[in-house]
Amino acid sequence: MKQNINLNNRAWPSFDFSGTLDGNGYIISNLKITKSGDNIGFFAKLNGTVKNLTISGVDIDSSGDNVGALAGHFEWGTVTNCHIKLNKSSYILGNQYVGGMFGTIASGYEDKGYILNNCSVAGVSTDTQISGVMAVGGLIGRLYESNDINNCSVAANVYGTQQTGGIIGLVEDGWGLDNVYLSQCSYSGELSAQMGVGGIVGDFNNGDFCITGCKAEVKISVEEDAAGGILGTQGATIIGSYASGEIICGNSNAKYLGGLAAATQYNWGGIYHSYSAVVSTNSAFNGLVGEAVYGGSSKIEDCVSIAKDNNSPSYFTNCTLSATNVTSAMQNCYSDYADYWNYNKTWTWTGKVNGQNRSVSCPRLAWE
Numbered sequence: 001m002k003q004n005i006n007l008n009n010r011a012w013p014s015f016d017f018s019g020t021l022d023g024n025g026y027i028i029s030n031l032k033i034t035k036s037g038d039n040i041g042f043f044a045k046l047n048g049t050v051k052n053l054t055i056s057g058v059d060i061d062s063s064g065d066n067v068g069a070l071a072g073h074f075e076w077g078t079v080t081n082c083h084i085k086l087n088k089s090s091y092i093l094g095n096q097y098v099g100g101m102f103g104t105i106a107s108g109y110e111d112k113g114y115i116l117n118n119c120s121v122a123g124v125s126t127d128t129q130i131s132g133v134m135a136v137g138g139l140i141g142r143l144y145e146s147n148d149i150n151n152c153s154v155a156a157n158v159y160g161t162q163q164t165g166g167i168i169g170l171v172e173d174g175w176g177l178d179n180v181y182l183s184q185c186s187y188s189g190e191l192s193a194q195m196g197v198g199g200i201v202g203d204f205n206n207g208d209f210c211i212t213g214c215k216a217e218v219k220i221s222v223e224e225d226a227a228g229g230i231l232g233t234q235g236a237t238i239i240g241s242y243a244s245g246e247i248i249c250g251n252s253n254a255k256y257l258g259g260l261a262a263a264t265q266y267n268w269g270g271i272y273h274s275y276s277a278v279v280s281t282n283s284a285f286n287g288l289v290g291e292a293v294y295g296g297s298s299k300i301e302d303c304v305s306i307a308k309d310n311n312s313p314s315y316f317t318n319c320t321l322s323a324t325n326v327t328s329a330m331q332n333c334y335s336d337y338a339d340y341w342n343y344n345k346t347w348t349w350t351g352k353v354n355g356q357n358r359s360v361s362c363p364r365l366a367w368e
Contacts, residue, residue: 009030011033028042043070046075050082056085068092074102083121130156164192200214210237215365216244229243234262259286260288303316341363
């Protein structure tokens with residue numbers, strides 16, 4: 001691109017794109033799409049490279065699947081330094097597989113993947129929303145492919161019925177999720193669904209998926225059950241990450257409400273050297289994990305929570321619960337993952353924990 005482009009809110013015809021688009025730092029503004037059908041976005045399907053591009057002011061209203069501002073369906077290629085800016089009244093609405101940037105990432109080719117680096121989705125007010133029914137994410141609705149996602153951020157409200165996440169709504173095994181890393185990503189905002197809500201990932205369904213060096217600042221509202229500050233389900237691995245905020249659930253029969261994850265799974269995944277500054281008034285809430293399953297290779301190790309956790313102590317290795325100083329507790333773990341943290345750069349959580357007012361020191365991630 002050689003200049004900014006104003007689409008003037010005219011009806012935009014989503015189309016498939018293969019090739020390279022270098023935005024050169026320019027802005028496409030006032031994207032408006034109102035149509036049914038699947039694969040809805042600036043591009044319908046994307047194969048290739050998009051870089052250095054900002055789309056500002058997005059209104060998408062669709063009843064279809066695979067809905068995202070940049071592309072409904074990202075099949076393969078590289079996307080770097082791309083940003084979605086949602087203005088005061090912006091919305092991205094769809095059925096399932098709805099994301100702030102991409103509806104679905106899935107190539108359909110076992111030998112082709114994607115790279116996603118330094119991208120963001122940001123709203124300027126609480127009126128902004130990304131909303132769908134199933135698999136709704138601030139960045140990606142559904143991830144169905146191997147490769148890594150690095151240095152991405154979302155600051156927007158996300159609403160769904162289930163499988164709702166701040167970064168990704170649903171991660172599932174397509175051609176084999178093998179050593180996939182979601183690294184140095186952040187989310188801040190409100191998340192709401194009936195079930196399956198996570199500050200970073202809403203639902204995870206098989207594969208080898210690792211969340212590393214991520215943070216989530218959340219207000220999660222879940223009607224039925226299954227919510228976590230980082231992960232709204234079980235099975236993925238969490239390393240060197242943290243969540244802060246609150247989980248609101250009015251269901252007295254809830255079982256899977258956790259500061260970091262809704263649950264852990266036998267012999268699959270684990271949580272290492274991470275902390276939770278998440279609270280909830282629901283009696284089922286546990287500071288680290290909603291329901292822990294002990295055994296196999298699944299571990300909860302060197303983790304800290306400001307709230308209590310009613311899981312059996314045998315499920316935890318070198319963990320501190322109801323911590324009054326998260327920074328010192330994390331530092332005293334002497335974990336192999338200590339370099340994820342900057343103990344000299346802290347922030348203070350203030351609020352009520354277990355009925356008592358507290359101010360708690362917490363460390364920042366090394367990249368913050």
